[in-house]
Each structure stands twice: as structure tokens, then as C-alpha cells.
Amino acid sequence: MRGCQSVVMAAIGYSRHFHLFSTGGRQHETRKMLIEVFKKSASEPQAPSPIRALGCSVKVSLKMLLHLHVLVALLVGVHGDTRTYHNYTRETGCYAPADSTLVKSNCMDPREPRSFLHCISLCSANEWCRGVVKDAKAKCYYYSPCSYLKLGSSCRPEDTEKVNVYRKPGNVSVMTGCGAGGKYNPGNKTCSCQPGWSGVYCDTAARSCEDAKTSGSFWIDLRLANVVRTQCEVSSGEYKLHAFKNDGRSYHNRSWQDYVRGYRIDDSNFWLGLDNMHYVINRITNTLRIEVSFVNSSYSLIWDYQGVYITSAQFHYTITDYLTMQCRGNPNSFCGYNIPKCLIPGVSFSTIDRDNDPDLLDDLAKTADAGWWFQDTSILFGNKLICNPLGRLPSELAARTNKGKLILPGLDTERGEYMKSFQHVSMYFYK
Numbered sequence: 001m002r003g004c005q006s007v008v009m010a011a012i013g014y015s016r017h018f019h020l021f022s023t024g025g026r027q028h029e030t031r032k033m034l035i036e037v038f039k040k041s042a043s044e045p046q047a048p049s050p051i052r053a054l055g056c057s058v059k060v061s062l063k064m065l066l067h068l069h070v071l072v073a074l075l076v077g078v079h080g081d082t083r084t085y086h087n088y089t090r091e092t093g094c095y096a097p098a099d100s101t102l103v104k105s106n107c108m109d110p111r112e113p114r115s116f117l118h119c120i121s122l123c124s125a126n127e128w129c130r131g132v133v134k135d136a137k138a139k140c141y142y143y144s145p146c147s148y149l150k151l152g153s154s155c156r157p158e159d160t161e162k163v164n165v166y167r168k169p170g171n172v173s174v175m176t177g178c179g180a181g182g183k184y185n186p187g188n189k190t191c192s193c194q195p196g197w198s199g200v201y202c203d204t205a206a207r208s209c210e211d212a213k214t215s216g217s218f219w220i221d222l223r224l225a226n227v228v229r230t231q232c233e234v235s236s237g238e239y240k241l242h243a244f245k246n247d248g249r250s251y252h253n254r255s256w257q258d259y260v261r262g263y264r265i266d267d268s269n270f271w272l273g274l275d276n277m278h279y280v281i282n283r284i285t286n287t288l289r290i291e292v293s294f295v296n297s298s299y300s301l302i303w304d305y306q307g308v309y310i311t312s313a314q315f316h317y318t319i320t321d322y323l324t325m326q327c328r329g330n331p332n333s334f335c336g337y338n339i340p341k342c343l344i345p346g347v348s349f350s351t352i353d354r355d356n357d358p359d360l361l362d363d364l365a366k367t368a369d370a371g372w373w374f375q376d377t378s379i380l381f382g383n384k385l386i387c388n389p390l391g392r393l394p395s396e397l398a399a400r401t402n403k404g405k406l407i408l409p410g411l412d413t414e415r416g417e418y419m420k421s422f423q424h425v426s427m428y429f430y431k
Contacts, residue, residue, distance in 0.1 A: 088166040094159035107149040108141035131167040209239040225275035228262040245426040248393035256354040296421035316348035342387040369404030
């Protein structure tokens with residue numbers, strides 16, 4: 001009897017191996033069947049050892065064959081259309097090819113498990129794992145909910161990349177912490193998220209400035225005309241989407257392609273990209289502001305532009321028009337200059353390798369050592385450049401040269417006492 005019991009008990013133990021792949025009551029039925037075999041074998045007369053062992057093997061084999069459809073269903077669960085795995089819910093995940101980098105950096109944390117079963121086991125033992133993802137090559141990842149990876153009915157026509165997402169069961173009641181620097185509230189067992197993050201576990205990154213649920217400043221990976229990292233500021237329901245920032249200490253003399261796609265040097269020096277600016281103006285907001293920031297709050301200078309329109313690449317991103325322009329400065333003398341000249345209707349964008357400015361004699365981008373919408377004003381002002389917001393502070397330039405100097409209408413960037421507290425100049429869209 002013990003030999004037969006050991007065979008059956010081995011089979012029962014083997015059935016436990018399929019625990020993670022079972023669905024509904026199939027696992028329970030299979031193990032129940034094997035236990036019944038064990039009970040019957042224990043009550044039957046004992047035969048001589050070799051015969052008993054053979055009879056036991058036949059009996060177990062017959063019983064296993066009778067329930068073969070159950071075991072097949074368990075095995076098929078690995079690659080078939082079964083909807084749950086150890087209470088993990090499977091859904092089809094989808095994303096646009098253009099978002100591939102964002103998905104892999106924000107939604108899928110690669111693991112090195114021995115098997116898919118092992119991957120789920122690792123996730124189950126990790127309280128922060130929200131599920132697992134299996135791609136077309138059967139590679140396993142931890143899954144984090146994020147806006148770039150859609151699930152089920154949320155898929156859009158452009159989301160042609162597909163993966164299987166197995167979401168872990170559970171809820172906030174078992175949570176003891178929060179992601180992305182969020183603060184856990186033990187009283188109501190919820191998370192207070194940092195700016196730019198949302199979701200029960202603060203694990204969903206904002207996809208736009210408008211997605212932010214908390215006031216503050218944060219960096220996001222925006223997919224506009226192309227993917228670019230930029231800064232958002234949210235306060236009292238209003239937001240700013242930064243188009244550029246320059247602290248006067250970095251070199252912004254970039255190629256046409258860099259200015260079209262956007263670039264980032266550091267937190268104080270970046271450019272959103274002309275393609276993305278065109279996208280924002282046409283689809284989100286056409287109100288923008290150029291602001292000079294100072295450490296000393298006694299100084300301020302803001303130029304507001306309403307109804308701005310920028311053409312596409314075909315027409316060199318020309319500023320065609322804007323409805324109004326208003327200056328606000330402290331002191332008021334900052335606005336006593338002819339300041340609209342930073343953005344001139346009818347002027348195209350120029351760079352070191354693409355001369356689109358209206359000056360027939362000089363290449364103003366070379367003089368500026370940067371890109372911008374440069375206007376030839378030599379007849380009126382005797383100075384080829386009256387605005388170069390992407391230039392550098394005089395202290396950063398070689399002695400006795402003005403090439404590449406930061407020029408802002410209304411400010412004396414060389415001798416003005418206020419320049420000691422200059423922080424940066426920026427342009428941003430606001431809504």
C-alpha cells in the first residue's frame with residue numbers, strides 16, 4: 001500500500017506545480033481526484049509487492065487519463081486564452097511604436113527570471129510589483145501602470161505594438177508605502193503624490209502638464225510632434241509648458257535639426273523643439289510668455305504674447321502673427337524700450353547652418369552664436385541684434401567680444417546692477 005500511496009502522493013504534489021496556471025475549479029478538481037485514488041488504494045487488499053506496484057501504476061495512469069482534459073487545460077494556460085494565472089488577470093497591452101522607449105523606461109522593468117512562473121513568483125513576493133508583462137519574445141518584466149501603455153479597450157488605432165499584461169491582485173489596503181517619492185497616509189491608506197505623478201500608488205507619470213494632479217514644478221517626457229523631456233509648472237489650475245530656458249552660461253549654438261527636434265543640456269538650459277512648438281500652438285494653446293527671472297524679487301520682466309502662430313518646417317517656422325503683446329516690468333523702465341522686437345511677425349527661424357533671417361549682408365545666427373527669429377534692424381538701431389535670448393552672459397565670453405552675447409530688450413546685460421541677480425530667461429506656453 002505504501003508504494004501505491006507514494007505514487008499517488010507524488011502525483012498530488014505534481015499537481016501543485018500547476019497551481020499558478022490553473023483557472024476556476026480545475027486545480028481543485030484534479031487534486032481531489034488524486035486524493036480519491038489514494039483513499040481507494042489504501043482500502044484495497046494488498047498484492048505481492050511487484051504486482052501491487054504494477055497495479056498501482058496502472059490505476060493511477062487510468063485515473064490520470066480520465067482527467068487528461070483537465071491537465072491539458074492547465075498546461076494550455078501557459079500560452080492559451082486563459083484569463084487568470086494565480087489570480088493574476090491577463091489583459092492585452094498596446095502602445096504606439098513611437099512610444100516604445102517611454103514604455104520600456106516607465107512601464108516595464110526588465111527581470112531575469114528562470115521562467116514565466118518564476119517571474120510571477122518574484123512579483124508576488126514584491127509588494128511594489130503591480131504585475132508582469134510578457135512580450136513577443138517571452139521576456140518578462142515587472143509592470144507599472146503608466147499612460148504610455150494602454151490596456152484592453154483603451155487601445156487606439158496607432159497602438160500597434162502588443163504585449164500580454166498580467167495584473168497582480170490586491171488593493172491599497174495592503175500598501176505600506178508609495179512610489180515616486182509619494183507620502184503614505186496610514187489613516188486612510190492612500191498616497192499623496194509628488195507633482196507630475198498620480199494613481200493609487202503614485203506610479204502613473206503625467207503625460208502632459210494638464211495631467212498633473214498636484215501643484216509644483218516637474219519634468220515630463222512629452223510626446224508632441226516627437227518625444228522630448230521638458231518642464232511643467234502647475235499652480236491653482238494653471239500650467240506652464242516651458243519652450244526654452246537659458247541661464248546664460250551654456251552654449252546654444254546648435255544645428256537646425258537640433259532646434260527642430262529639441263534638446264536638453266541641463267535643468268536650466270533646454271529647448272522644446274520647433275516641431276513641438278508648432279504642435280502646441282496648433283492643438284493646445286497659442287498664448288506664450290518670455291520671462292526674465294531674477295534671484296532678487298525686486299526685479300521682474302515679462303512679455304506676454306496672445307494669439308501667436310508659427311508655421312511648419314515647410315515655411316521655416318515663421319512667426320506669422322500675434323494678436324497682442326504686453327510688457328510688465330519692475331522697475332517700469334524695463335518696459336520703456338521697443339520690446340516687441342524679440343518676436344517679429346513675418347520673420348523665419350535661423351540657425352548656424354540655416355540662414356533664414358531678412359538681413360541680406362550678414363548671417364545673424366553666426367553673430368548671435370545661437371538660433372532665433374532674428375530681425376534686421378540695423379537701419380533703425382545701428383545694431384544688427386536687438387534680441388538674442390539664447391546667448392551667453394558677457395562674463396562667459398572671451399574678452400573684448402560681443403559675439404554670442406545675451407541680448408534682451410530693455411536690459412543692460414553688461415553693466416546693469418540687476419544682472420548680478422539674473423537667474424535665467426525662459427519662454428513658456430501657459431493656459
